Amino acid sequence: MHCGLFFFLRRHYPGRRGRGHSGLHKCNSRTSARALRRHRKSRKEGRVNLPALRNLGAEEMSSQKYDCIVIGAGIQGSYTAYHLAKNNRKTLLIEQFALPHARGSSHGQTRIIRKAYEEDFYFHMMEESYLLWSHMEAESGVQLYRQTGLLVTGPEKSRDFQGMKEALELNRVPSVVLAPEEFPQHIPHFKLGDGHGAVVDTTAGVLYADRALKAVQGAFQKLGGVIKDGEKVSGITPGSEVTVTTASGAHKAASLVITAGPWANAVLSHVGLQLPLQVQKINVCYWREKVPGTYSVSRRFPCFIQLPSEMEKTDIYGLPSNEYPGLMKVCYHAGSETDPDQRDKQTDRGDVAILSSYISRHLPGLESVPAVVESCMYTVTPDHHFVLDRHPMHSNIIIGAGFSGHGFKFGPVVGKVLCELSLGRPPSHDLSPFKLQRFQNFLKSTL
Numbered sequence: 001m002h003c004g005l006f007f008f009l010r011r012h013y014p015g016r017r018g019r020g021h022s023g024l025h026k027c028n029s030r031t032s033a034r035a036l037r038r039h040r041k042s043r044k045e046g047r048v049n050l051p052a053l054r055n056l057g058a059e060e061m062s063s064q065k066y067d068c069i070v071i072g073a074g075i076q077g078s079y080t081a082y083h084l085a086k087n088n089r090k091t092l093l094i095e096q097f098a099l100p101h102a103r104g105s106s107h108g109q110t111r112i113i114r115k116a117y118e119e120d121f122y123f124h125m126m127e128e129s130y131l132l133w134s135h136m137e138a139e140s141g142v143q144l145y146r147q148t149g150l151l152v153t154g155p156e157k158s159r160d161f162q163g164m165k166e167a168l169e170l171n172r173v174p175s176v177v178l179a180p181e182e183f184p185q186h187i188p189h190f191k192l193g194d195g196h197g198a199v200v201d202t203t204a205g206v207l208y209a210d211r212a213l214k215a216v217q218g219a220f221q222k223l224g225g226v227i228k229d230g231e232k233v234s235g236i237t238p239g240s241e242v243t244v245t246t247a248s249g250a251h252k253a254a255s256l257v258i259t260a261g262p263w264a265n266a267v268l269s270h271v272g273l274q275l276p277l278q279v280q281k282i283n284v285c286y287w288r289e290k291v292p293g294t295y296s297v298s299r300r301f302p303c304f305i306q307l308p309s310e311m312e313k314t315d316i317y318g319l320p321s322n323e324y325p326g327l328m329k330v331c332y333h334a335g336s337e338t339d340p341d342q343r344d345k346q347t348d349r350g351d352v353a354i355l356s357s358y359i360s361r362h363l364p365g366l367e368s369v370p371a372v373v374e375s376c377m378y379t380v381t382p383d384h385h386f387v388l389d390r391h392p393m394h395s396n397i398i399i400g401a402g403f404s405g406h407g408f409k410f411g412p413v414v415g416k417v418l419c420e421l422s423l424g425r426p427p428s429h430d431l432s433p434f435k436l437q438r439f440q441n442f443l444k445s446t447l
């Protein structure tokens, strides 16, 4: 994949000089007293004086001081905010869109959860994540996970397949290797590729994503956390106290966590940082079952990941039919580059053609034309690993980004470690694979 992107640090922040900001946080007491008088007068006269109201908002908000502000109420930001509140920190979660919304990466009904990872660090994080998801189920009283198992299939001799099989074994993940002759009786209506191996991670399943996001945000609010949605962050002034500016005013906190998903670089530009991230629009395709129920969750059809092969160079994955009756989700694990604010202008459907061909060959019980196509976005790093780190120059600014199309299942643990970084505590997982430092080769100074 080509990432013509870069990472740079700026020594000076325009915000420090008061440029590039609305200047609202600089509003002094005399101007705000005047604004207050103007506003009261207008109210008496039945007029709505918008500039006065805006100034008033700024004054009120700048007096609100938080322990931590989290930018972005996707799964990572919401879980971070939840952990902060659980640690008795006065926390503000800011979201640019009115919640719930479908314009980032965390919407939609389902995601895969699995322990099947080649890398040990992900496996260890997933062990804790499962536990924390079950705590959230108990806390919210909502079912968030359904076990279905996950079929991993691909060229038997490929490094990817062997790596996955060995990792499952090494980490003692309950799993079953299926020989080609016994495969159809275990997983009917799925044609295994010639020379392809099959292994099932039986711990895997489906996370109910929309429900999960709502549950986490609800739990955060129950702990006293504040969510301000429909408020886009337009400026950040770093310092021992960080000021975050939105159209309605300025918010201050001792620390800041940035979890802005596809908008990570837009938000990070306010703190002089650009990461090598590529935003991709994903066509989320649902395919109609010829006989309703063939691939349904209630018949215990598993999720699957088809590893790259001669025919398909990128992973293809599927989830049993569940959210839309009679439709099974099967998608391509890559998309075309997009600007997150112009997502719907990206209309490339090359992946749909690849999926149609795959479905005709491997999933004969599905019609090979998609019945529903929705949109979602990946924010992809060059190595497909996450970014979980501190800002190199401002240790009270924490960054969670680049979840590369596989971050949802990690939400509870990502939130926990971002919270730990923000509190200055040692993180409970090895974060060395997620350091900004690894992008040094992309480093470009603007000086």
Ligand SMILES: Cc1cc2nc3c(=O)[nH]c(=O)nc-3n(C[C@H](O)[C@H](O)[C@H](O)COP(=O)(O)OP(=O)(O)OC[C@H]3O[C@@H](n4cnc5c(N)ncnc54)[C@H](O)[C@@H]3O)c2cc1C
Residues within 6 Å of the ligand: 071, 072, 073, 074, 075, 076, 077, 094, 095, 096, 097, 103, 104, 105, 106, 107, 110, 111, 112, 113, 231, 232, 233, 234, 259, 260, 261, 262, 263, 264, 267, 282, 284, 331, 376, 377, 378, 400, 401, 403, 404, 405, 406, 407, 408, 409, 410
């Ligand atoms: C089609 C698809 C399938 C996937 N499948 C899986 C899967 O099976 N399993 C899995 O584990 N993961 C999966 N993922 C990945 C997973 O969904 C993402 O990694 C995860 O949702 C990323 O969450 P996030 O919080 O980083 O980003 P987001 O959900 O995008 O949240 C970022 C938020 O920040 C807000 N924001 C941005 N800029 C500002 C600003 N200036 N001011 C205020 N708010 C702002 C945005 O509006 C957004 O709400 C999939 C993703 C997609 C798209």
Ligand SMILES: O=C(O)[C@@H]1CCCCN1
Residues within 6 Å of the ligand: 112, 113, 114, 305, 315, 316, 317, 333, 405, 406, 407
């Ligand atoms: O995170 C996951 O488990 C899946 C794997 C397939 C591609 C989409 N994400």
